[in-house]
Amino acid sequence: MIPKKIGVFDSGAGGISVLKNLIESKNFEEIIYYGDTARVPYGIKSKEIIKQYSLEALDFFAPFNLDLLIVACNTVSAYGLNAMQAVAPYPVIGVIEPGILALQNAIQDKNARILILGTKATICSNLYSKLLNAKGYLNTFGLATSLFVPIVEEGIFSGAILDSTIAHYFKQYPSTPDAIILGCTHFPLLADSIANFYPNNPLLIHSGEAIMEYLRNFYTLQNFNTKPKISFCASDSVENLEKIANLWLI
Amino acid sequence: MIPKKIGVFDSGAGGISVLKNLIESKNFEEIIYYGDTARVPYGIKSKEIIKQYSLEALDFFAPFNLDLLIVACNTVSAYGLNAMQAVAPYPVIGVIEPGILALQNAIQDKNARILILGTKATICSNLYSKLLNAKGYLNTFGLATSLFVPIVEEGIFSGAILDSTIAHYFKQYPSTPDAIILGCTHFPLLADSIANFYPNNPLLIHSGEAIMEYLRNFYTLQNFNTKPKISFCASDSVENLEKIANLWLI
Numbered sequence: 001m002i003p004k005k006i007g008v009f010d011s012g013a014g015g016i017s018v019l020k021n022l023i024e025s026k027n028f029e030e031i032i033y034y035g036d037t038a039r040v041p042y043g044i045k046s047k048e049i050i051k052q053y054s055l056e057a058l059d060f061f062a063p064f065n066l067d068l069l070i071v072a073c074n075t076v077s078a079y080g081l082n083a084m085q086a087v088a089p090y091p092v093i094g095v096i097e098p099g100i101l102a103l104q105n106a107i108q109d110k111n112a113r114i115l116i117l118g119t120k121a122t123i124c125s126n127l128y129s130k131l132l133n134a135k136g137y138l139n140t141f142g143l144a145t146s147l148f149v150p151i152v153e154e155g156i157f158s159g160a161i162l163d164s165t166i167a168h169y170f171k172q173y174p175s176t177p178d179a180i181i182l183g184c185t186h187f188p189l190l191a192d193s194i195a196n197f198y199p200n201n202p203l204l205i206h207s208g209e210a211i212m213e214y215l216r217n218f219y220t221l222q223n224f225n226t227k228p229k230i231s232f233c234a235s236d237s238v239e240n241l242e243k244i245a246n247l248w249l250i
Numbered sequence: 251m252i253p254k255k256i257g258v259f260d261s262g263a264g265g266i267s268v269l270k271n272l273i274e275s276k277n278f279e280e281i282i283y284y285g286d287t288a289r290v291p292y293g294i295k296s297k298e299i300i301k302q303y304s305l306e307a308l309d310f311f312a313p314f315n316l317d318l319l320i321v322a323c324n325t326v327s328a329y330g331l332n333a334m335q336a337v338a339p340y341p342v343i344g345v346i347e348p349g350i351l352a353l354q355n356a357i358q359d360k361n362a363r364i365l366i367l368g369t370k371a372t373i374c375s376n377l378y379s380k381l382l383n384a385k386g387y388l389n390t391f392g393l394a395t396s397l398f399v400p401i402v403e404e405g406i407f408s409g410a411i412l413d414s415t416i417a418h419y420f421k422q423y424p425s426t427p428d429a430i431i432l433g434c435t436h437f438p439l440l441a442d443s444i445a446n447f448y449p450n451n452p453l454l455i456h457s458g459e460a461i462m463e464y465l466r467n468f469y470t471l472q473n474f475n476t477k478p479k480i481s482f483c484a485s486d487s488v489e490n491l492e493k494i495a496n497l498w499l500i
Contacts, residue, residue, distance in 0.1 A: 038299050039289045046487040049288050150400040164410040237296040
């Protein structure tokens with residue numbers, strides 16, 4: 001199966017940072033983006049409710065006859081993915097496994113210091129650390145940087161608020177990371193400020209880049225030489241989603 | 251009717267700042283607090299979805315035979331209150347009208363500069379300004395300070411993050427306020443930092459204090475000389491709500 005018509009699911013607008021890479025690849029004919037904006041954010045909610053909402057997203061995608069669904073949300077990838085994969089009639093791909101693979105491809109040194117950033121729910125799941133430890137990377141540290149999400153949603157990508165927030169969280173990490181996993185699809189928009197905090201130019205793992213690397217690895221992709229048809233859908237008003245898309249997809 | 255058994259509704263934990271005043275009054279026998287934590291926050295969502303969620307909260311309260319329901323959320327008070335009042339079999343009281351009344355009682359000068367802080371939804375509703383203007387207070391200014399909510403939820407009540415956020419928002423207000431309406435039930439927890447931004451010690455209007463003032467004005471209240479029985483309920487896990495209650499209700 002060559003995936004041409006794909007879905008992208010996120011709790012809200014964060015997945016647009018992943019959508020950007022999917023669009024730019026020109027490997028897809030049609031992309032349907034669905035944000036559960038009536039119940040966003042997921043990252044502050046319980047495991048059970050995240051799993052329930054993730055399964056309900058499949059009902060939304062049911063009429064579209066997708067070739068493949070991308071879960072462009074780390075929180076859903078941590079708690080809802082297995083349940084979705086068990087019932088969806090097409091492959092469902094999360095962002096965590098691709099992130100791990102991208103890190104493995106970039107860093108062979110198993111002693112590398114890896115800082116994982118994410119929502120409360122993603123960090124509490126401990127999934128990144130578990131998977132990295134299983135691959136032999138033992139020097140991992142998970143940090144819930146909850147305020148990064150509303151800061152991005154507020155359209156703030158640099159400046160005093162962001163810098164003081166980064167300093168507040170990063171003082172909890174007692175080392176200098178060789179790599180930082182941006183374990184939330186909002187975080188690539190803060191990449192410069194995050195990277196600049198450390199003097200050693202750490203490698204940043206970005207879910208959107210990782211997912212394209214993963215798809216090229218495991219699927220045959222068609223080259224359309226043109227951008228795909230995109231539909232934005234949301235459980236609340238779609239306006240705000242389109243506004244953010246216009247801002248982020250430049 | 252003397253309200254003895256009352257409900258308190260909020261999208262999440264913010265209403266606990268109002269609950270505190272209700273508890274301390276010792277005027278109630280039993281309080282049932284319900285937070286729609288599975289869908290929190292409301293303040294970033296559309297008018298239609300806020301109204302729908304507000305009406306659904308009445309289903310939760312239906313079995314309790316309440317004497318009165320307090321909507322301890324400015325966003326619901328702005329968009330859902332009228333619809334709730336139209337169908338509930340008991341009085342439903344929001345926080346906006348009491349806030350206006352508290353301001354009227356405290357400030358007679360109709361030229362007073364009034365700064366209204368709230369979520370995006372509350373400020374977009376323009377309801378505080380409309381009601382104040384109708385009472386003759388024409389010098390009003392609404393400011394959506396969206397980041398205050400997640401900052402409080404993160405347990406940050408002072409320091410560099412808050413100060414830079416306050417400076418970021420308040421620079422949009424071209425004056426020095428005589429009064430600030432804390433138009434979101436999270437904001438009283440930031441009261442000191444907010445007030446300290448201005449040199450003139452502006453009056454702060456707090457929803458919890460305003461609602462007790464309103465109830466004493468319009469209802470006969472019994473004095474129980476003891477704190478009420480309290481039940482915490484939530485649409486997602488109730489643990490986080492209880493954790494915040496333990497922190498806030500000190």
